[in-house]
Amino acid sequence: MGVSVSYTDKQKGLTRRQFLTYALGGTGAFMAVAAVGPLIPFAVDPLTRGTTETFSTVGTESEFNTSYPLAKDFTLKQKDGWIQVDNTYTAFIIKQQDGTYLAMSNICTHLGCAVSQQLGSDGKPTAFSNGIWFQCPCHGSQFSLTGVQTPVSPAQRPLDIFLTKVDSTGQVLVGSKKHQRTV
Amino acid sequence: MFKKTYDWIDERLNVTPLWRDVADHDVPAHVNPANQMSAFIYCFGGLTFLIVVTQILSGMFLAMYYVPDLYNAYTSVQYITKEVLLGNVVRGMHFWGASLVIIMMFLHMLRVFFTGSYKAPRDLNWVVGVLIFMVVMVFGFTGYLLPWDQKAYWATAVGTNIANTVPIIGPYVRTLLVGGDTLGAVTLTRFFAIHVFFLPAALLVLLGLHFLMIRKQGIAGPL
Numbered sequence A: 001m002g003v004s005v006s007y008t009d010k011q012k013g014l015t016r017r018q019f020l021t022y023a024l025g026g027t028g029a030f031m032a033v034a035a036v037g038p039l040i041p042f043a044v045d046p047l048t049r050g051t052t053e054t055f056s057t058v059g060t061e062s063e064f065n066t067s068y069p070l071a072k073d074f075t076l077k078q079k080d081g082w083i084q085v086d087n088t089y090t091a092f093i094i095k096q097q098d099g100t101y102l103a104m105s106n107i108c109t110h111l112g113c114a115v116s117q118q119l120g121s122d123g124k125p126t127a128f129s130n131g132i133w134f135q136c137p138c139h140g141s142q143f144s145l146t147g148v149q150t151p152v153s154p155a156q157r158p159l160d161i162f163l164t165k166v167d168s169t170g171q172v173l174v175g176s177k178k179h180q181r182t183v
Numbered sequence B: 001m002f003k004k005t006y007d008w009i010d011e012r013l014n015v016t017p018l019w020r021d022v023a024d025h026d027v028p029a030h031v032n033p034a035n036q037m038s039a040f041i042y043c044f045g046g047l048t049f050l051i052v053v054t055q056i057l058s059g060m061f062l063a064m065y066y067v068p069d070l071y072n073a074y075t076s077v078q079y080i081t082k083e084v085l086l087g088n089v090v091r092g093m094h095f096w097g098a099s100l101v102i103i104m105m106f107l108h109m110l111r112v113f114f115t116g117s118y119k120a121p122r123d124l125n126w127v128v129g130v131l132i133f134m135v136v137m138v139f140g141f142t143g144y145l146l147p148w149d150q151k152a153y154w155a156t157a158v159g160t161n162i163a164n165t166v167p168i169i170g171p172y173v174r175t176l177l178v179g180g181d182t183l184g185a186v187t188l189t190r191f192f193a194i195h196v197f198f199l200p201a202a203l204l205v206l207l208g209l210h211f212l213m214i215r216k217q218g219i220a221g222p223l
């Protein structure tokens, strides 16, 4: 700073050259903002869109119980820009002690294979052995009744869950977004 | 802050002479609107360039959402206009800017013509200007199809049929433009490619030459 002190710094107010620079710079900046201004919101538009949360009915309350998870397929509408897509998912749904529903994704949290259940001779889901209810065919991850992985499983977190709710007519609905659980 | 950053770079690269060469030149009195307001007609070329720059910018941003494909072109344009934040403004910039470029370019051409600035040795630059004119017209023709609505489709049907009427080579020109014998998927993709890749490249090269020549030869003298 010290060396550059010169005659312009001692002047009162603006010099002609400074004024012209500011006027020109200001006009240029104004024009640039006018042209580029609308482009920025246009580009960041996706930030203004929340995820499209939709729900889909998977059955009535009486179908589900607290002792075994029931596999249900359901379709959710997803808005992808100007395209509407129907995505099909599978969830294992079990009633919890507090009366709410737990809807677990069938996608293994290790590397994405589909985990399977075992059906007993009565056609109802049963456990494989000592508390293992889901097994992954790919690398053998095993999960409990509530989808928690066993310590020796390659999967490092419990099965992801979907939002659930019950409407006034007793229909159970499963919602769009998959949520991770940490245990 | 800005000054310090600039000085830091300048110390290392000595960039000042680079832009001084471009920016520092005398503006002859007869083209300076400060002396004589009617000299504003000498701004038309620069204004055309300014609009071309906004066209390039808005076009780049439109390409974030636009899809040049039979099934998605129209819906993606509708999405831009109706849903994207300020989408109608950005599309509007590109839409109105397109006409504005042609108007300004035409005014610029009239100015050059009536001031006799096209005469030798600047006749070569006039030729480049005419090439730019053609490139801009093709920009308009190819861009018109991209929204893929009724107006776009039928305008291109008419345009390509006009090409068809050229003696001998007409049918071949039409086939090349349309990319086959039906106006459809292939037409849309090739018009898109021409509009966003080929023409901008051609335009930038020609504009570069245009500006280089005017700097080399200087602005034509007063009437």
Ligand code: FES
Pocket: A108, A109, A110, A111, A112, A113, A136, A137, A138, A139, A140, A141, A154, A155
């Ligand atoms: S993907 Fe399921 S164990 Fe690897």
